[in-house]
Amino acid sequence: MDSIFHEKQEGSLCAQHCLNNLLQGEYFTPVDLSSIAHQLDEEERMRMAEGGMASEEYRTFLQQPSGNMDDSGFFSIQVISNALRVWGLELILFNSREYQSLMINPINEKAFICNYKEHWFTIRKLGQQFIKTRFYKISKRTDIFTVIFAILYLVNLVK
Numbered sequence: 034m035d036s037i038f039h040e041k042q043e044g045s046l047c048a049q050h051c052l053n054n055l056l057q058g059e060y061f062t063p064v065d066l067s068s069i070a071h072q073l074d075e076e077e078r079m080r081m082a083e084g085g086m087a088s089e090e091y092r093t094f095l096q097q098p099s100g101n102m103d104d105s106g107f108f109s110i111q112v113i114s115n116a117l118r119v120w121g122l123e124l125i126l127f128n129s130r131e132y133q134s135l136m137i138n139p140i141n142e143k144a145f146i147c148n149y150k151e152h153w154f155t156i157r158k159l160g161q162q163f164i165k166t167r168f169y170k171i172s173k174r175t176d177i178f179t180v181i182f183a184i185l186y187l188v189n190l191v192k
Contacts, residue, residue, distance in 0.1 A: 037164060048108035051153040052116055055144050061116055066108050069115045070101035113146060113153065128191050139184050147190055156183055 038057040040050045052061045081094045101109045114124040124146065125132045127139075139145075144157040156165045156178070163183035165176045178186060 037159070043106075045103075045105040045107045045151075047153040048113055049106075051146055051155050052113060054155045055117075055146065055157055056120065057157075060120075063106060066112055066116060067102060069112045070099060070108060073101045073109075073111055073115065074099050107151065108153075110148070127187065139187060140180055145187060147187070149190060156187065 039054055040059070042050050046063055049061050049063055049066055052066075053059055077100070078094070081091050084090060101112050110124070117124050125137070127145065142158070144155055147154050147156060154165060156163050158180075161180065163178040163180065165178065165183075165186075
């Protein structure tokens with residue numbers, strides 16, 4: 034790979050940039066992710082309606098804003114997970130029982146999607162190193178980690 038793909042973040046669209054960095058290309062737009070979020074919202078609405086459309090819970094649910102996206106452009110983990118499925122990729126939470134039961138060795142993984150203080154970013158393996166691209170409104174930055182440092186970084190991020 035001659036270069037590392039990374040986009041400058043606009044607004045709070047870190048989920049879009051996180052996914053595109055993972056895939057190393059411009060594959061997702063805000064419209065794509067909004068469409069996934071709306072689909073998830075509709076599925077949630079239908080599940081809530083099963084309990085009765087006249088129920089207090091259902092009426093309260095309808096008054097709530099989307100849990101899958103907000104007006105700033107922030108998207109939920111569910112949106113990211115569904116977007117990855119389009120590519121045949123599965124998101125497994127690092128601190129989940131499923132991850133631990135699979136006894137996955139982080140060194141063998143190709144990428145991690147992280148969230149720190151409501152900001153999504155990717156740590157991706159390229160060759161024998163991991164890269165983390167970060168986006169700010171005024172600059173973009175790429176950090177290159179050794180495998181061991183990347184694992185230590187992830188462990189500390191989870192704490």
